[in-house]
Amino acid sequence: MKVLYGLAIALIVLAAAAVAYAVSPRALEGVERPDPQRFDGATVAHGERLALIGNCAECHTAERGGAYAGGRPIPTPLGTIYSTNITPDPETGIGTWSQEAFRRAMYEGLDREGQHLYPAFPYHHFTKVMPEDVDALYAYLMTREPVRNEPPENELRFPFNLRPLLAGWKLLYLDNERFAGLPDADEKVNRGAYLVQGLGHCGGCHTPRNALQAEKEGEFLRGEVTENWYAPAIAGEVPAAVKWNEAQLTDYLAGRWVDEHGVALGAMAPVAHNLSRVPEEDVAAISAYIALLMEGDEAETDAEITGAVGELRNGDDIGAVIYAGACAICHEASPSPFAAGLPLAYSTSIRIPTPLNLVRIIEDGVKPPEGRPGRYMPGFAGALTDDQMVALATYLRGRFTGLEPWADVADVVARRMRSEPGSGAETAEAE
Ligand code: HEC
Ligand code: HEC
Ligand code: HEC
Numbered sequence: 001m002k003v004l005y006g007l008a009i010a011l012i013v014l015a016a017a018a019v020a021y022a023v024s025p026r027a028l029e030g031v032e033r034p035d036p037q038r039f040d041g042a043t044v045a046h047g048e049r050l051a052l053i054g055n056c057a058e059c060h061t062a063e064r065g066g067a068y069a070g071g072r073p074i075p076t077p078l079g080t081i082y083s084t085n086i087t088p089d090p091e092t093g094i095g096t097w098s099q100e101a102f103r104r105a106m107y108e109g110l111d112r113e114g115q116h117l118y119p120a121f122p123y124h125h126f127t128k129v130m131p132e133d134v135d136a137l138y139a140y141l142m143t144r145e146p147v148r149n150e151p152p153e154n155e156l157r158f159p160f161n162l163r164p165l166l167a168g169w170k171l172l173y174l175d176n177e178r179f180a181g182l183p184d185a186d187e188k189v190n191r192g193a194y195l196v197q198g199l200g201h202c203g204g205c206h207t208p209r210n211a212l213q214a215e216k217e218g219e220f221l222r223g224e225v226t227e228n229w230y231a232p233a234i235a236g237e238v239p240a241a242v243k244w245n246e247a248q249l250t251d252y253l254a255g256r257w258v259d260e261h262g263v264a265l266g267a268m269a270p271v272a273h274n275l276s277r278v279p280e281e282d283v284a285a286i287s288a289y290i291a292l293l294m295e296g297d298e299a300e301t302d303a304e305i306t307g308a309v310g311e312l313r314n315g316d317d318i319g320a321v322i323y324a325g326a327c328a329i330c331h332e333a334s335p336s337p338f339a340a341g342l343p344l345a346y347s348t349s350i351r352i353p354t355p356l357n358l359v360r361i362i363e364d365g366v367k368p369p370e371g372r373p374g375r376y377m378p379g380f381a382g383a384l385t386d387d388q389m390v391a392l393a394t395y396l397r398g399r400f401t402g403l404e405p406w407a408d409v410a411d412v413v414a415r416r417m418r419s420e421p422g423s424g425a426e427t428a429e430a431e
Contacts, residue, residue, distance in 0.1 A: 007211055008159045011168060024164075025114040028104065030096035033088050033146075039139040047140025050133055052274040053282065054126075054199040056141075059083045066147035069093070074120050075227055076213065079156035081120040084111075089146035102138045103131065107176050109166070116166035118154075119173075119213065128179040128198035173214040185292070192289030195282060205231040205267060221293060223352065229267040230356050232348050235293035239351040241401075244294055249287035254280065255428040262342035263375065264428040265366060266357060272428035273369060319395025322388060330377065338375055341366075345400040355393045355406045359416055362389065366427055374429050389413045 051057065060083045062071035070085035070093075088095040094102065094112070101112045109123040110116060117123065126134075159165060179194045196202050205226040207215040223233035232239050242260040251258045255276035264272035275283050331341040344350060349357040363381040368374025384392065390409045397405060406412075 011159055011165045011212075025108075025110050025116075027114045028098060028101040028112050030112065031098045033090050033095040034142050036143040039143055043136050043139045044143050046133075047136035047138070049278050049282070050129075050137050050199055051140055052278050053195055054137070054201070055271060055274055056086070056137075058270045058274065059121075060086050062151075066145070066149060068141065068144055069147035069149040071149060071151040073152075076120055078160040078213065079154065081118050081154050081156065082151040083121075084151055085147065085149050086141055087144050087147045087149075088142050089148050092148050092150045093146060094141065095146060099135060099138050102141075103134050106134050106137075109170065109174065116163045116170070118163075118166065119169065122201040122204045124174055124215070125198055125201035125204060127174070127176050128194070130178055133199070169212060169214070173212075185289075188285050188288050189292055191282070192285035192287065195286050196289055200286065202234070205229075206234055221290075225354065225356065227267055228356065229360070230352050230354050231267065232352050234290055238294055239353075240348050241346050241351060244291065246284075246287045246291040249290055250280070250284050253287060254283045257429055260346055262347065265361065265426070269369070269426040269428040276428065317391070317395055318388060319391040319393075320399070322384070322392045323395060323399075326380065326383075338373070339377075340375065341377060344396055347400075350396050351401050351403060353406075355397070355409045355412050358393050358396065359389065359409075359412050362392065363416060368429065369426050375427055386410075386413050 057067055059072055059074065060068045060070050062069070062073075062083075065071050066087065068085070068087045069089075070083045072083045074081045074083060085093040087093040090096050097105075097112050104110050105112075105117065106123055106126040106129065109119065109121065154161065179198055182190055182193050185193065203215050203221060206221045206224060208219045208222055208224045209215055221233065221235035223239075224231055238244070240261065244261065248258045248261060252261055252264060253272055253275050255264060255272040257263050275286075327341075327344070330339045331344050347358075349361060361377070362384070363379055365379030366375060366377040368376065380389075390413050393409050393413070394405060397403065
C-alpha cells in the first residue's frame with residue numbers, strides 16, 4: 001500500500017508538470033463512416049496481414065464476442081482495463097473516426113475526443129509503425145463488419161483511474177518516433193526489427209517494466225510476467241536449454257513443433273497462431289532479428305541433454321514418485337504423437353526465474369486450439385495437493401537443470417490455487 005501511495009504522489013506531481021506541457025488535447029471532428037468500397041483490395045489485404053502481426057483481434061475480441069468488438073478484460077497490476085470496440089460501428093466503435101484520428105490514436109495514445117488512452121494499448125510500440133502501414137490498418141478495420149457493443153467500464157484503483165494523469169506518463173515514456181532502421185543490418189534483419197519493435201510489440205510481454213508499467217530501457221526483451229505468464233528472455237543470455245537458431249525460431253513462431261523447444265503455449269500461443277497466418281517471409285525476418293539479439297548466448301548448441309542433469313537424490317522424493325507415475329509416460333516415451341510432450345530437460349518453463357509457467361501448465365494442462373486436433377495434456381489441479389505440487393515443481397527444477405532452486409514455489413502454488421481454475425493453456429501448433 002505504501003508503494004501505491006508513493007506512486008500516487010509521484011503521478012500527481014507528474015501530472016501537474018504535464019499540464020503545462022499539454023493542456024487537454026483537442027477533440028477531432030467526427031466523420032461519416034467511410035464507404036468500405038472506397039478502400040482498394042490490396043490495401044485491405046495488407047492491413048489484414050499487419051493486424052495479425054499486431055495481435056489486434058486478440059486483445060480487441062472478448063470471449064464469445066464479435067471480432068474486434070472489444071470488451072476483453074486485460075488484467076494489469078493497477079486493475080483491469082477493457083479493450084475498446086474498434087469495429088466501424090458509429091456509436092460504440094470507431095465508425096466516425098477519420099484516418100487522422102486513427103493515426104493520432106496509434107502514435108499519441110489519444111481517442112477521437114482527445115482523451116488519453118492507457119498503454120495497455122501498446123501505442124508506445126505502434127509509434128514505430130510507418131504511416132502507410134497505419135493507414136492500411138485503418139482500411140482493414142473500416143471494412144470489417146460493424147458490431148454494436150459497449151465494453152464495460154475499467155476497474156482501476158485510484159489514482160490510476162484518472163486519465164489526465166497519463167499525460168505525465170507520456171511525457172516520461174512516450175517517444176513519438178517512427179522506426180529508424182538498424183544501420184549495420186541487412187534488409188531482412190531490418191524488416192524483423194521493424195516488426196518486433198513496432199507492430200509485433202514483443203516487448204509488451206517480454207521486456208521488464210517499472211512500477212509505472214513502462215518498459216525499462218536497456219532491458220529490451222529480458223523477460224517479464226504478463227497476464228500471469230512469464231515471457232522468458234529472448235535477447236542476451238536466454239534461459240532456453242538448447243541454443244535457438246533462426247530456423248527453429250521461424251518454426252516456433254509460425255506455430256510449428258520444434259524438437260528442442262516444443263510449441264508455443266499460454267500467452268504466446270495466440271501470437272504464434274496469428275504469425276502462422278502471415279507470409280513466412282515476415283516470420284523469417286522476425287526470427288533473423290531475434291537470433292541476432294540472442295547472439296552471445298552461452299547455452300549448449302547440441303541436443304545431448306535429454307538425460308537427468310541433477311542426480312536423483314532421494315528415492316523417497318514425493319516429486320520423483322509423481323513424475324515417474326504421472327508425467328514420464330508422455331514426456332519420456334510418448335504413446336502417440338498427440339500425447340507427446342517435450343522431454344522436460346528441454347523445457348524453458350523449468351529454467352526461468354519463476355515457477356509460474358510450470359505450475360500453471362501442470363494445473364491446467366494443455367489443449368489444442370478450439371476445434372482443431374493437436375497435442376493434449378490433462379490438468380492436474382484436482383489431482384495433486386498443494387504440497388505435492390510444490391514437491392513436483394521443486395523436483396523437476398532440481399533434476400533437469402543445474403540451477404538454484406526456486407524460493408517461491410509454495411507461494412506461487414498457493415496463489416494459483418486461490419485464483420480461478422483455468423481452462424487449459426492452448427498450444428499454437430499448426431496442423
Ligand atoms: C495488448 C492488448 C492490445 C493490443 C495487442 C491492441 N490493442 Fe488496441 N487497445 C487496447 C486497449 C486496452 C485499449 C483501450 C485503452 C483505454 O481504454 O485507455 C485499446 C484502444 C485502441 C484504440 C482506441 C479506440 C477508442 O475507441 O478509444 C484503437 C484505435 C486501437 N486500440 C487499435 C488497435 C490496433 C489497430 C491494434 C493492432 C495493430 C491494437 N489496437 C492492438 C489493447 C490492445
Ligand atoms: C501476450 C504476451 C506475449 C507477446 C506479445 C509475445 N510473447 Fe513470446 N512468449 C510469451 C510467453 C508467456 C512465453 C512463454 C511460453 C511458454 O512457456 O511456452 C513466450 C515465449 C516465447 C519464445 C520461446 C522462448 C523459450 O525459450 O522457450 C519466443 C522465441 C518468443 N516468445 C518470441 C516472441 C516474439 C518474437 C514476439 C513478438 C513477435 C513475442 N514473443 C510476443 C508471451 C508473449
Ligand atoms: C497425456 C500425456 C501427458 C501427461 C500425462 C503429462 N503431459 Fe505434460 N505435456 C503433454 C503435451 C502433449 C504437452 C504439450 C507439448 C509440449 O510443449 O511439450 C505438454 C507440455 C508440458 C510442459 C510444457 C513443456 C514446454 O513446451 O516447455 C510441461 C512443463 C509439462 N507438460 C509438465 C508435465 C508434468 C509435470 C506432468 C505430470 C504431472 C505432465 N506434464 C503430464 C503431455 C502430457
